[in-house]
Amino acid sequence: MSEDAAGRRPPPADASASGSSTSLRRNAPLVPTDGSASRALAAVIAILTFLAALCAGAAEIVASSAVQWQGAVANEVTIQVRPAPGRDADADVTVAVALARETPGIAETRALSKTESERLLEPWLGTGLDLGDLPVPRLITVRLAASPAADLPALRRRLTEALPGVASLDDHALWISRLSTMANTFVGVGVGVVALVLLATGLAVTFATRGAMAGNREVVEVLHFVGADDDFIAREFQRRFFRLGLRGGAIGAGAALAALALAAGLARLWRASPAGDEIEALFGGFEIGWRGYASVVLIGVVASIVTGIVSRVTVRRFLD
Template sequence: MNRTASPSPAPPQSPLPATLRRNAPLVPTDSAASRALAAVIAILTFLAALCAGAAEIVASSADQWQGAVAQEVTIQIRPSPGRDLDADVARAEGLAKGTPGIASTRVYSKAEAERLLEPWLGSGLDLSDLPVPRLVALRLTPSGPPDLKPLRASLVEALPGVASLDDHALWLRRLSTMANTFVGVGVGLVALVLVATGLAVVFATRGAMAGNREVVEVLHFVGADDDFIARAFQRRFFRLGLRGGIIGSVAALAAFAFAGLAAGAWRSGPAGEEIEALFGAFHIGWRGYASVLLIGVIASVVTGIVSRLTVRRFLA
């Protein structure tokens, strides 16, 4: 009597690797390497945003300084033996008031002129025996810079060797050069940080390609072309770059907000007044905010483009 043999149970199947499971992403974004890359992009974006914001602060402060200085010129009257200094000051002020384009004049007293020397000579000194020049500040009309050549010629004719007119042109050129240099250095640092971001993405992409070599070979076997694989890597790395860029940009904005609050708290002291005079209230303005956010977007775009190019070069 023949008995039908019962089928033997199928051997248990081992679970597929995570990269080969159904609906599994080609490039996992939750791995330790992906999180590390997102952290690196966030740090680099934060540094680049700080450079861009600092450059914007310096540029805005320089514009304010130039605008304030360009609206004022100064007549300097030097003491001379045998001359009445007060009469020379009054004569120079009268010539300035009669010049078109001068809105107002202000004569600095002897005590005020001596106080202007305290940052260089120190306070508490008796300067009565020193030939401290007197100053007449001229406020220009907002309609535009007037022609100061007639006033300069009148001062030379009326007060030869005593009075001189300073339009601060040399100081303005130096200030503009300094501000442009600082902004150029900031732009260069931002470019270097973006280059470093691209290099980090290159190494991360090559590591991901090496770790997913079997998957790439299977995709090639079933007919997937290089462009399909490159797009998959680009999307994944773009998301990593966008995550890191957003974190870095938000951290930079928080740092500038904290610096503004700290500057406001220190404003009551002498150090705070000097900091505010140099850098303002650490307010980067809408251009600064836009540049910080733009750097985050650029970092994510650079991440996606570099990963795509690296994959195409790897598969070639």
């Protein structure tokens, strides 16, 4: 081999190419994250996270609305005065109102007129009907004070003694129980859906990890040959898939937060309309609060953690 003017030997022709190839191989990840399969897995994780986060947000909205409903229902009780032959219904209503106002813990008492009581039946019987011949009960709404607590059993006993067989007190305990059961059922369904979505995420990661292991079998064999143990290989896969899960979880959680914020904005725009009033009465203002936003972010983090753990377990089982 000839020498240059300075007496130095030129490097071999393939030295630079060999060094470049070594550098590329050294910097290349064991599990590529920029391929089409990796992007597809990140998209699947993002979609599943989005669905799970939406479900968690909806469950939080229903739970908070149920608390408001229960508070509104528990804050009032109703006294029902039934008309009876030979009795003056107006006089019985006056007696019931007086007994309610004498009870400690009662903030406000209002007796509905006969016309108002009949109007309450219009959603079931229709309008324009003459209900004068029907024994429509008279209703008295009683709003409870925050403190002291009203002694409702004592009021019920006094009504029974003063107006036997005519007056009765409804504390809405049945409706509160039904509201609580409905809210708990919806929240339970939401938790179940979130669990199923995370399970689907784990299955998708399992299949993707097995495919990556099969595609990198030669690389794994070379790593074993040069002394790499199973823990090193498992950590490498876990780190790569955790990044994919973190990317997909962040995209899905961000999209869910944007969707919930959009729903809240639309609810505020519709609030002045009759339909908006009905929606707000049923579901509130679509404000999920800090717990709802925290649950959405937590689902995104859990999705990435599940991705990393499942990939590590799958790799260890594949290597074993």
